[in-house]
Amino acid sequence: MSIRSNRLAINGLALAGLMALTGCDWVQDRFRECRHLRIDLENRGGSGQAVNLVLEGERFGDDNLVPWLSSRRVEVCAERGDVKRFRAGRSDQTLSIANCVVTRPTYEYETTIARVVWDRGELGCENW
Numbered sequence: 001m002s003i004r005s006n007r008l009a010i011n012g013l014a015l016a017g018l019m020a021l022t023g024c025d026w027v028q029d030r031f032r033e034c035r036h037l038r039i040d041l042e043n044r045g046g047s048g049q050a051v052n053l054v055l056e057g058e059r060f061g062d063d064n065l066v067p068w069l070s071s072r073r074v075e076v077c078a079e080r081g082d083v084k085r086f087r088a089g090r091s092d093q094t095l096s097i098a099n100c101v102v103t104r105p106t107y108e109y110e111t112t113i114a115r116v117v118w119d120r121g122e123l124g125c126e127n128w
Contacts, residue, residue, distance in 0.1 A: 034077035035106040037114060041086065042071040044119040051095070051118050056085035060092055066118075078102045078109075086116045088123045100125035 041053035043066040050067045052060040055074055066072050076084055080102055088096045096118070104112055115126040 033106070034079045034082075035109045036075050037078040037102065037109050037112070039074050039076060039084075039114045039116060040071045041066060041074060042115055042117045043068055044117055046120060049090075052087075052089045053116065053118060053123075054087050054089075056087065060089050073113075080105055086123060088118045096121065096123040098123035098125055100128050103128055 039055075041064075043051050043053065045051060045068060048068045050065050052064050053066045053072065054060060054064050055076065058064060064072060078084065082102045084100050084102070086098045086100065087094050088098075098116055100114065100116060102114075104114075112127065114128050117124050117126055
């Protein structure tokens with residue numbers, strides 16, 4: 001082997017070692033190809049009251065207060081296997097949490113609307 005090919009091999013091994021040190025998550029995030037998934041947050045609760053339905057990271061407020069038998073739509077960037085967390089609440093108090101796992105392939109996102117449903121005091125995932 002020449003000195004040049006030895007250097008290339010050493011540099012390749014060093015790069016692989018650095019990637020292993022930073023973890024597979026870092027590498028996977030760089031090549032992520034998420035697609036937009038539409039999600040309806042629905043209030044089917046039997047109480048007839050409005051409830052805040054939010055995606056993790058959102059705060060409860062008037063813009064996400066969903067009246068009884070109504071819904072609001074959000075869009076998230078997702079891939080199969082992702083977990084999206086949702087909360088239901090009133091007056092800054094969380095009443096229920098749902099962790100929804102994306103099980104559909106990305107090519108179905110255009111024709112699919114996932115749902116997070118508030119019903120009987122619980123938050124559930126449908127059509128994921």
